[in-house]
Amino acid sequence: MDPHFHIALVLFVLATPIAFAYDNSPLQDTCVAVKDSKSAVFVNGKFCKDPKLAIAKDFLFKGLDNCGNTSNKLGSKVTLVTVNELPGLNTLGIAMARIDFAPYGLNPPHIHPRGTEILTVLEGTLYVGFVTSNPDNRLISKVLNKGDVFVFPKGLIHFQYNEGKTNAVAISGLSSQNPGIITIANSVFGSNPSISDAILAKAFQLDKKVVDYLQAQF
Template sequence: MKKGVSFLVTVALVALVSSLASASDPSPLQDTCVAIDEPKDAVFVNGKFCKDPKLTVAEDFFFSGLDKPGNTSNAVASNVTTVNVEKIKGLNTLGISMVRIDYEPYGQNPPHTHPRATEILTVLEGTLYVGFVTSNTENRLISKVLNKGDVFVFPIGLIHFQFNVGKTKAVAIAGLSSQNPGVITIANAVFGSDPPINPDVLTRAFQLDKKVVSYLQSRV
């Protein structure tokens, strides 16, 4: 192998390893980077500008209210209370956030993904049927019924769900490996996009009658 080609291969391998190593939020280069609103038209990193570390206070790292149940009066009978960088500015650059999830009996956190985070969930009350589906090479369902104190992990980017199979309310708390993990609820994204996806696309993709597709689009 010629020296020039060998060098390019080495560079490519280093770039690949580096990209894999930085698949989650980048590591911070300072003790704190409390997020502040960016100046108009400015360029920023990590989605936020940083407050002068000498001006940080305890409130920058504090949130109150996760003990309170969320409003589950909705179509899926569940509620996710998110504590991310928008709620705790001190999370900026720290690569972590959390949520509380409340479920009515037979309520669910419907199939969704977090494009930027792995999730680790702990059941505080109730019984949940949870699972995730592997990528398209297998589309294998990995699922389990969880009880109080049980822990389950949902790998980054994979479609996953939780369903309260008990007759009482359930509560879970979860940590996520991003300050802003994002969420894509599959049904909402596909049938509730703005503007709507052409029904012909969804009719063929889901093998549904066009009237069913139009109905679902009107419901989301």
Template sequence: MKKGVSFLVAVALMALASSLAAAFDPSPLQDTCVAIPEPENAVFVNGKFCKNPNLTVAEDFFFQGLNIPGNTANRVGSNVTTVNVDAIPGLNTLGISLVRIDYAPYGQNPPHTHPRATEILTVLEGTLLVGFVTSNPQNRLFSKVLNKGDVFVFPIGLIHFQFNIGHTNAVAIAGLNSQNPGVITIADAVFGSNPPINPDFLARAFQLDKKVVEYLQARF
């Protein structure tokens, strides 16, 4: 009997550990937890200090300017306007954020991942080629051409991308199920790390000449 109880306790603990490891933004335990930078008269919740609920105002839940196009005059031809907890303090503990993505003609949002969120994207203007790649060993590519009004989902943690294949500017809006989803742009992380990753290692990993790796590192 004791062995049976011990086994059930072990299973329960393993299930609890598994659920904690899989969790990301936790459910809030109060109506609002407006994020503030200073700890005075505040409570620390989920990485932010919470404003006294009696002092919150409508502006804590407001963001203005998502209608303004982002500047796409850069090396990738796109711009991401992020509306997360840093832009709207009232998003704190609510587990959601939003981005506007502007693309110049043939601009791209390069391969990247969001370590803490699934993304759902809808095209407002233009035509995008989008896709994501599943994990090893399959590495399956799921890709689709999206037009105005089309929607596509990028699962949490998977490498994905968007490419404006049209002759005009394109605009998309995306929702993410985290107040701070994070972003890891693959090329920037690999070739632009600080300090740099050893080029001999990268040359072997990517099956490239070392000089090509050093060139890429200099670019990033």
């Protein structure tokens, strides 16, 4: 046997398990297997337009220069640009967002199950941070000023808080065409149907009346 072929074969065998050692990242929250293709429903794993029919409009999003409305309880507004807002992002694995903050506004603790986030402060000052996974649950945080950049690893709880007396603006890039967002408080206390108050009381070591109050807020 040709020694060069033998070496190439060995390298291929060694490399193959690595190449197929993991699945692709999911593009939606659930994807139940079906045998009948007629029952299949695409959520954000979308059908593709014939490339010959693509036009500039498919790759254009306007309005990210507009300030978001922060007149809400949290004092923040996230303007997303995912595949749902910009069809040309389909299969490209990226998205972005503009985040506006009123003074002392908060983008509350949340996670992106399908994407890492990189954030740049354009205006103002933000206190940001993320929490590492169990068992450490270590808070890694920093005060950011204009021009500073911070990264929130995929799937970890993180937040941004405007600790200044003026408005703040940030731009985020995300490593998924649809990174998803799970706001912790909304998901835990505002699920539909509600999680049993007995379960939440035990999980958070709270009185059931406190849990009932919190659930009523959502």
